[in-house]
């Protein structure tokens with residue numbers, strides 16, 4: 001991906017990972033627009049980064065997406081990068097009936113609905129400008145963290161969706177990138193117990209990701225090159241804290257731990273490493289699938 005002379009829209013760019021990328025892209029001279037729901041956060045961004053444009057918009061609301069698209073297309077017709085970054089995570093106890101069935105789907109609406117709708121609303125412009133789409137999924141797309149069951153499912157959905165999107169856009173001139181961050185220190189992870197998960201900083205994430213983006217990688221997964229203990233991040237939150245393994249609705253018995261879901265022989269060692277999981281097996285991006293495209297029909301709507 002070319003990292004300069006771009007016009008970049010980052011959803012959820014008012015804080016955390018999105019803001020760190022926005023600041024980096026702006027420092028490289030790019031035109032950067034960020035969105036978020038809270039105006040106060042956006043105002044803070046504007047105060048510290050006057051070059052960054054801010055627009056209040058909720059990716060969970062289709063009508064706000066439509067308004068955003070109209071506004072951005074008018075004001076920034078050269079827009080050629082969309083980074084679908086906005087996301088939320090919620091601890092959920094699936095064993096209890098939810099008091100609010102609408103609220104139960106909030107992560108789906110934002111993390112999946114937001115990405116799908118934003119992509120659709122901007123796809124024409126991205127095709128016209130031969131742009132780049134960056135979807136932020138997560139390392140948790142590949143191994144469920146049981147305390148965040150729906151969040152993990154949304155990230156798995158984004159991984160699958162992004163692969164299909166890349167295939168469909170193969171001949172369009174739009175490059176489709178998936179960023180799968182490991183655990184990163186942001187508001188989203190702020191209530192994780194100290195030491196339960198090794199977190200990297202947003203700056204470190206940006207530094208590592210920029211190298212991969214510059215190298216043209218389309219699937220960016222960083223766990224091998226960050227200094228965090230990747231295995232720990234896959235475990236249920238309360239299983240690795242200094243106070244030892246506690247029983248809680250979030251802490252699954254060993255037989256259900258993610259380690260067994262994609263276990264490999266080395267994951268069955270005893271002692272400190274017991275329960276550690278193997279790294280997800282990253283499937284290579286399929287080679288050119290053009291020959292199969294003849295049998296591939298897109299149904300509109």
Ligand SMILES: NC(=O)c1ccc[n+]([C@@H]2O[C@H](COP(=O)([O-])OP(=O)(O)OC[C@H]3O[C@@H](n4cnc5c(N)ncnc54)[C@H](OP(=O)(O)O)[C@@H]3O)[C@@H](O)[C@H]2O)c1
Pocket residue numbers: 011012013014015016017018035036037038039041057058059060085086087088110114136137138139180181182183184185186187188189
């Ligand atoms: N932190 C991690 O360890 C980690 C790891 C892997 C992947 N990720 C992914 O990285 C992305 C960013 O996470 P983060 O850790 O930076 O989160 P964060 O610190 O909580 O920041 C989230 C940002 O998204 C905005 N946002 C949330 N819901 C939104 C909505 N409906 N519409 C528009 N903006 C919205 C927030 O502002 P408002 O609340 O004001 O809208 C904020 O600017 C997410 O997709 C997350 O799943 C995070």
